[in-house]
Amino acid sequence: MPELPEVETVRDGLQRWVAGRTVASAEVRHPRSVRRHVGGGDDLVARLAGRTFEAVSRRGKYLWLPLDGDDVCLIAHLGMSGQLLVQPPDAPQEKHLHVRVRFTDGGRELRFVDQRTFGGVALDALIPARDRPDERVPASIAHIGRDPLDPHVDDALVVARLRRRDTEIKRALLDQTLFSGIGNIYADESLWRARLHGQRRTSTLSRAVVAGLLEQVRGVLTDALRAGGTSFDALYVNVNGRSGYFDRSLAVYGQEGRPCPRCGTAVRRTAFMNRSSFFCPVCQRPPRRRAG
Ligand SMILES: [Zn+2]
Numbered sequence: 046m047p048e049l050p051e052v053e054t055v056r057d058g059l060q061r062w063v064a065g066r067t068v069a070s071a072e073v074r075h076p077r078s079v080r081r082h083v084g085g086g087d088d089l090v091a092r093l094a095g096r097t098f099e100a101v102s103r104r105g106k107y108l109w110l111p112l113d114g115d116d117v118c119l120i121a122h123l124g125m126s127g128q129l130l131v132q133p134p135d136a137p138q139e140k141h142l143h144v145r146v147r148f149t150d151g152g153r154e155l156r157f158v159d160q161r162t163f164g165g166v167a168l169d170a171l172i173p174a175r176d177r178p179d180e181r182v183p184a185s186i187a188h189i190g191r192d193p194l195d196p197h198v199d200d201a202l203v204v205a206r207l208r209r210r211d212t213e214i215k216r217a218l219l220d221q222t223l224f225s226g227i228g229n230i231y232a233d234e235s236l237w238r239a240r241l242h243g244q245r246r247t248s249t250l251s252r253a254v255v256a257g258l259l260e261q262v263r264g265v266l267t268d269a270l271r272a273g274g275t276s277f278d279a280l281y282v283n284v285n286g287r288s289g290y291f292d293r294s295l296a297v298y299g300q301e302g303r304p305c306p307r308c309g310t311a312v313r314r315t316a317f318m319n320r321s322s323f324f325c326p327v328c329q330r331p332p333r334r335r336a337g
Contacts, residue, residue, distance in 0.1 A: 046124075046125050046126075046228065047106065047123045047127070048106070048226070048227075048228040048230055048231055048269075049105065049106060049192055049193075049194065049226035049227065049228070049231065049266055050231075050266055050269035050270040050272075052103060052105075052106045052107075052108060052123065052226070053103060053194060053270055054270065055108065055123070055129055056101050056102070056103040056108055058131070059101040059108070059110070059129060059131070059155075060100065060101040062131040062153060063098055063101065063110070063131065063155055064098055064099065064100050064101055064110075065097065065098070065099070066097065066098060066148045066149075066150060066152075067095065067096065067097040067148060067149045067150075068093045068094055068095065068096050068097070068098070068146055068147070068148060068149070069094070069147045069148055069149045069151075070090070070094055070146075070147050071089065071090045071093045071094065071144065071145065071146045071147070072090065072144070072145045072146075072147075073086035073087075073089060073090060073143070073144050074142060074143050074144065074145070075143035075144075075159075075162065077143075077162045077165070078143035078144055078157060078159060078162060078164070078165045078166060079144065079165060079166060079167060080165060081165050081166075081167040081185075082165075082166070082167035082168055083167075084168075089166075089167070089168060092117075092168055093112075093119065093146065093168075096112040096113060096114065097112065097113040098110040098111070098112065098119070099111045099112065099113055102118075103192075104182060104186060104189055104191065104192060104195065104225060104226075105186075105189055105190075105192045105221060105225025105226035106122060106123065106225070106226055107120060107121070107122055107183070107186050107189070108120070108121045108122075108123075108129070109121070109169070109171075109183050111171060111181070112168075116170055116171040116172070116181060117168055117169070117170060117171065118168070118169055118171050118183055119166060119167075119168060119169075120166065120167055120168070120169045120183045120185065120186070121157065121164070121165070121166045122164050122165060123159075123164045124159065124161065124162070124163030124164030124165070125161045125163045125164070126159055126160045126161040126163070126164070127157065127158070127159040127163070127164030127165075128156075128157070128158045128159065129155065129156070129157055129158075130155070130156045130157075130158055131153045131154070131155055131156075132153060132154055132156055133153055133154075134147065134151070134152075134153070134154055139156065139158045140160075141158050141159055141160045141162075142156055142157075142158050143157050143158065143159055143162070144156070144157035144166055145157075167185075169183040169184055169185050170183070170184045171183060171184070172184045172187055174187065175187065176191075176197070176199070177197060180197070188222060189221055189222065189225045190203075190221065190222055190223050190224045190225045191224070191225065192224065192225045192226035192227075193224060193226070193227070193259065193262050193263045193266055194226075194263070194266055194267070194270070198224075200256065200259055203223065203224050203259060204252055204255045204256050204259065205252075206223050207223060207224075207247050207255050208247050208248060208250065208252065208255055209247075209248075210223070210247050210248075211246060211247060211248040212246065212247055213243060213244045213245065213246060213247075214236070214241060214243055214244075214245050214246070214247050214250065214258070215232050215233075215236060215243030215244070215317070215322065216243075216318075217247050218232045218235070218236075218258075218262070219232055224262075227262060227266075229298070229317075229320055229321075229322075230295070230298045230299075231262065231265050231266060231269070233297055233298045233322060233323050233324065234265045234295060234296060234297065234298055235258060235261045235262040235264075235265045236258070236261075236324065236329060237296050237297045237305075237323075237324060237325060237328065237329060238261040238264065238265060238296070239254075239257055239258040239261040240328050240329055241254070241258060241329060242324060242329040242330055242331045242332060243317070243322050243324065243329075244331060244332055245332050246332065249332075268294060269294075272294060297312045297323040297324055297325060298323050299323065300312045300323060301313065301314040301323060305325035305327065305328060307325065307328055308325065308327050308328055310325055310326060310327040310328070312324065312325055313325070313326050
């Protein structure tokens, strides 16, 4: 599943390849990929023709391309397996090609390919951001928190909100309304760097400890982004569905039984919300069970 660094890598690629170009025509080949577009596929196609993508923006794992002319954007979510590819018009059709956008310059087209169809695209209205009215965000995601790589994120506010939650710190990290775009992999890696067990309760952590954790979150994401950025010399924009290029740098995620890079203790795995949590039992002491 693409996480924030992968989606940011896609945003950067789309900004270079698609921003400033005018749509000649669009084609929706699978209705499920446009299920979040209120008017359906035909309406989406009709409204995209002749419009220019002004730029490519991102919040958490959502990408959007504002259209010229009015406050409307094309919003995309990659879901579990979605890819936004920039392909030559004569490139063979991908097996799971669901949406295709051709441009008036006759150059590379934008293709939305999605094997498991949890992702999709839609047109959405742009509205002023709650905390910065001069910034416009898609209405459907206006409630989502800024992500750690957003230059306008307010760390003090995020720290205060996290501590007020009184929940396990890993759950708080994954809560998209607090801070968006952090998935299971980067939550585990950040907690390891901060030497915190994911079951520690936010209310028991000092402001300094939570602020330190946010710094580690940002560090992990920045490192992953740097590792992924190199894949962009290729002439297409690609998300391979997993954080492949960052895999060799993972300290604990997926490393059960392997030595902790800091202390050598075997990494442990526990069940967590139908998934897994990975941690070092020495560097990240589990909290004591509370009575009751
Ligand atoms: Zn350790």
